[in-house]
Amino acid sequence: MIAIRKFLLNPVQFLLAACLAAMLVLVFGNVVLRYAFNTGISVSEELSRLLFVWVVFLGAAVTLFEQAHLGVDTLVRRLSRKGRLACFVLSNLLMLYTTWLIFSGTWQQFGINLGMTTPVMGISQAWFFVPVLIFTGFAAAWFCLSLIRSLTGRISDEELIGVRESEEDFDIAQLPPGSAPLR
Amino acid sequence: MTILVFITALLAAMAIGMPIAYALLICGVALMVQLAMFDPQILAQNLVGGTDSFTLLAVPFFMLAGEVMNAGGLSKRIVALALALVGHVRGGLGYVAIIAACVLSALSGSAVADAAALGALLVPMMVKAGHDKARSAGLVASASVIGPIIPPSIAFILFGVTANLSISKLFMAGIAPGLMIGVGLAVAWWLMVRKEEIELRPRASGAERLKALRESLWALGLPVIIIFGLKFGLFTPTEAAVVAAVYSILVATCIYRELSLSQLYAVFVSSAKVTSVVIFLVAAALVSAWLITIADLPGQVIELLSPLMDSPKLLMLAIMILVVIVGTAMDMAPTILILAPVLVPVVQAAGIDPIYFGVLFIINNSIGLVTPPVGTVLNVVAGVSRLNMETVIRGVTPFMVAQLVVLGLMIAFPELVTWPAAWLGR
Numbered sequence: 001m002i003a004i005r006k007f008l009l010n011p012v013q014f015l016l017a018a019c020l021a022a023m024l025v026l027v028f029g030n031v032v033l034r035y036a037f038n039t040g041i042s043v044s045e046e047l048s049r050l051l052f053v054w055v056v057f058l059g060a061a062v063t064l065f066e067q068a069h070l071g072v073d074t075l076v077r078r079l080s081r082k083g084r085l086a087c088f089v090l091s092n093l094l095m096l097y098t099t100w101l102i103f104s105g106t107w108q109q110f111g112i113n114l115g116m117t118t119p120v121m122g123i124s125q126a127w128f129f130v131p132v133l134i135f136t137g138f139a140a141a142w143f144c145l146s147l148i149r150s151l152t153g154r155i156s157d158e159e160l161i162g163v164r165e166s167e168e169d170f171d172i173a174q175l176p177p178g179s180a181p182l183r
Numbered sequence: 184m185t186i187l188v189f190i191t192a193l194l195a196a197m198a199i200g201m202p203i204a205y206a207l208l209i210c211g212v213a214l215m216v217q218l219a220m221f222d223p224q225i226l227a228q229n230l231v232g233g234t235d236s237f238t239l240l241a242v243p244f245f246m247l248a249g250e251v252m253n254a255g256g257l258s259k260r261i262v263a264l265a266l267a268l269v270g271h272v273r274g275g276l277g278y279v280a281i282i283a284a285c286v287l288s289a290l291s292g293s294a295v296a297d298a299a300a301l302g303a304l305l306v307p308m309m310v311k312a313g314h315d316k317a318r319s320a321g322l323v324a325s326a327s328v329i330g331p332i333i334p335p336s337i338a339f340i341l342f343g344v345t346a347n348l349s350i351s352k353l354f355m356a357g358i359a360p361g362l363m364i365g366v367g368l369a370v371a372w373w374l375m376v377r378k379e380e381i382e383l384r385p386r387a388s389g390a391e392r393l394k395a396l397r398e399s400l401w402a403l404g405l406p407v408i409i410i411f412g413l414k415f416g417l418f419t420p421t422e423a424a425v426v427a428a429v430y431s432i433l434v435a436t437c438i439y440r441e442l443s444l445s446q447l448y449a450v451f452v453s454s455a456k457v458t459s460v461v462i463f464l465v466a467a468a469l470v471s472a473w474l475i476t477i478a479d480l481p482g483q484v485i486e487l488l489s490p491l492m493d494s495p496k497l498l499m500l501a502i503m504i505l506v507v508i509v510g511t512a513m514d515m516a517p518t519i520l521i522l523a524p525v526l527v528p529v530v531q532a533a534g535i536d537p538i539y540f541g542v543l544f545i546i547n548n549s550i551g552l553v554t555p556p557v558g559t560v561l562n563v564v565a566g567v568s569r570l571n572m573e574t575v576i577r578g579v580t581p582f583m584v585a586q587l588v589v590l591g592l593m594i595a596f597p598e599l600v601t602w603p604a605a606w607l608g609r
Contacts, residue, residue, distance in 0.1 A: 013452050013455075013456075016451075016452060016455035016456065016459075017448055017451040017452045017455060019455070020243060020247070020451050020454065020455045020458075021451060023240065023243070023244075024244065024247075024425060024428060024429065027240065027244075027421065027422060027425040028425045028426065028428075028429045030422075031418055031422050031425065031426060035417075045237055048237070048240055049235050049236070049237055049240070050235075052234060052235075052236075052239070052240055052243075052462075053231060053234045053235055055243070055455055055458065055459060056234045056458070056459045056462045056463055056466070057234070057459070057463070058459070059455050059456050059458065059459020059460070059463075060204075060459045060460070060463040062456060062459070063456055063459060063460050066456075068456065068460060069202035069203075069204060069205075069460055069463075069464075070202060070203050070204070070460060070464060070514055070516065070517060071197065071200060071201060071202045071203055071206075072197045072198075072200075072203070072512060072513060073200055074512065075198045075199075075200075076198075076199065076200035084200075087199040087200050088200065090199055091196070091199045091200055091201040091205075094196070094201065094205075094209060095201065095202075095205045098205060098208050098209055098212060098226075101212065101223040101226055102208070102223070102226050102227060102230065104223045105222070105223030105224040105225065105226045105227030105228070106226075106227040106230075106231075108223070108224050108227070109224055109227045109228060109231070128231050128235060129227065129231060132227065132230060132231060160200075161200060163200060163201070163202050163203075
C-alpha cells in the first residue's frame with residue numbers, strides 16, 4: 001500500500017491540485033478580463049469543465065484507495081467478523097460488476113465520441129470519457145485487491161468497513177493552523 | 184413496483200456497507216432491469232453528463248475558500264471581532280459563537296468548516312468562563328449548521344443542480360431564514376444562561392474594537408462581494424465561488440500571511456479529494472435521477488400522497504418529518520441527491536414554491552448534521568473541543584429543539600421565507 005501511495009497516488013494527487021489550480025486561473029481570469037478589458041478566454045468554460053471531469057474521476061479513484069467514500073456503516077459495525085466479511089465480499093463483487101458495466105458503457109461512448117469535436121477547443125469529445133476509463137481501471141484493481149486480501153484473511157476488522165459516514169470525517173491531527181484557541 | 188425496486192436496491196446496497204455512490208449506481212442498474220432498458224451506456228452518459236457542468240464547478244471553489252478561511256486565519260479574526268463587540272455581556276461568548284457562525288457562513292458554506300473553527304476557538308473559552316461544557320459545545324455545533332443556509336452554500340448548489348432550480352434565487356432566499364435560525368439560537372441561549380454563575384469578560388475599549396474591526400475587515404469583505412455580486416448579476420454562482428477562493432487565498436497568503444505554499448498545496452489536494460467524493464456522488468445520483476424520471480417515480484409518489492396534495496402545509500410537515508428521520512441516518516449530500524429528484528416534482532404538483540421548499544429542505548438537512556447517530560458536526564465539535572460524543576449530544580438537544588421550532592414557524596408561515604426572498608431577489 002505504501003508503494004501504491006508513493007508511485008501512483010501521490011502523482012495523481014499532484015495532478016488533482018494542478019487541475020484545480022488551472023480551473024481557478026481560467027475562471028477567475030475570465031471574470032477579470034470581462035470587467036477590466038471587455039474580453040475573455042474563449043476556451044475558459046469548456047476547458048474548466050473538462051478539467052473538472054478529470055478531477056472528479058481521478059479523485060474518486062484516489063479516495064477509493066483511501067476508503068474515503070460516503071456510506072452508512074451503522075449496520076455493518078454491529079456484525080461479527082464473519083458477517084462483516086460476508087458483506088464486504090458481496091459489496092466488492094457487486095461494485096466490481098458495476099465497474100465493469102461503467103467501463104463497457106464508457107468504452108462504447110468513447111468510440112462514438114471519438115470523431116466528434118468540442119465547439120470551442122475543437123478537441124475530441126472522447127477526452128471527457130478518458131478519466132472514467134482510468135477510474136474504472138483503478139476501481140477494478142482496488143476491488144480485486146480487496147477481495148484477494150479479504151479471502152486470504154489479510155484484512156483488519158476496521159478495513160472491512162470501507163466507507164465513511166461523512167465526507168468531512170475529522171482528524172484532530174489535521175487541525176488547521178488558525179484553529180488554536182483564542183485567549 | 185418501481186418504487187419498491189428503487190428503495191430495496193438502495194437500502195440493501197447501503198446496508199451491506201457499500202459507498203452511497205455505488206449504491207445509487209446499483210440502484211440505477213436495478214431500475215434499468217426493471218424498466219427493460221438495460222444499457223451500460225446509460226451509466227456512462229449520465230456519469231459524464233452529471234459532472235460536465237459549469238454550475239457544479241462552484242463546489243470545489245467554495246470548499247477551497249472554506250479550507251483557506253480556516254487555515255489562513257480568517258475565522259480567527261471574525262471570532263475576535265465578535266468578541267470585541269459582544270463578548271462582555273452575560274453569556275456573551277454564546278452570542279459570539281452565533282454571530283461568528285453567521286459571518287463564517289457567508290464565507291464558506293460548509294457547516295463542518297465553521298464547526299472546526301468555532302469549536303477549537305470558542306469551546307475552551309466558554310468552559311473557562313464557567314459555562315457548562317456540554318451546553319457550550321452544543322451551542323457551537325448548533326450555530327455551525329447555519330453554514331449551509333446562509334449563502335454561499337454548497338448544499339444549495341447540489342439542490343439547485345438536482346432539482347434544476349436557480350442557484351442565485353436559492354442563495355438569496357437562504358439569507359433571512361439563516362439569520363432567523365441564529366435569532367432562535369440566541370433566544371434559547373439567553374433562556375439558559377440567565378441563572379448561570381459565569382465570569383463576565385471586561386468590555387473591550389473603543390481602540391480594541393477598532394483594532395479588531397480593522398484586522399477582520401479583509402475577511403468581512405468576502406460576503407459583501409459575493410452577495411453584492413450575485414444580487415446585481417455581476418457574476419454567476421460559479422464565478423462567485425472562484426472570486427471567493429482567489430480572494431481568501433490572497434488574504435491568507437499576502438495580507439494575514441498565515442498560509443505557506445506547502446499548506447496551500449495541501450489545501451488544494453484536500454479540496455480536490457472532498458470535491459471528487461461529493462461530485463462522484465452527484466453523478467451517481469443523476470444516473471438514478473434520470474431513470475426515476477423515465478419511470479415516472481414522482482408521479483407514483485404523488486398518487487401515494489394524494490390525500491395530502493390539497494393541504495400544502497400538511498404535505499410540507501409530512502415531508503419535513505421524513506427528512507428529519509432520514510437526516511439522522513445519512514449525511515447531507517446523499518440526502519439531497521436521493522430525495523430532491525423525487526420530492527421536488529411532488530411539491531410543485533401541490534402548488535408549493537420550489538425555492539421555498541428548497542430552503543426548508545436544506546434547513547432540515549442542516550439540522551440533521553447535529554442529530555445522532557450520524558451527526559457530522561457533532562463529531563467535529565467533539566473532536567476539536569476534546570469532549571466525548573455523549574456530552575455534545577446532551578448539550579445540543581435544547582438548541583436543536585429551538586431550530587425545529589423556527590423550522591415549524593416557517594412551515595406554518597411561509598411568508599417568513601418568501602417575503603424576504605422576493606425582496607432580496609428583486
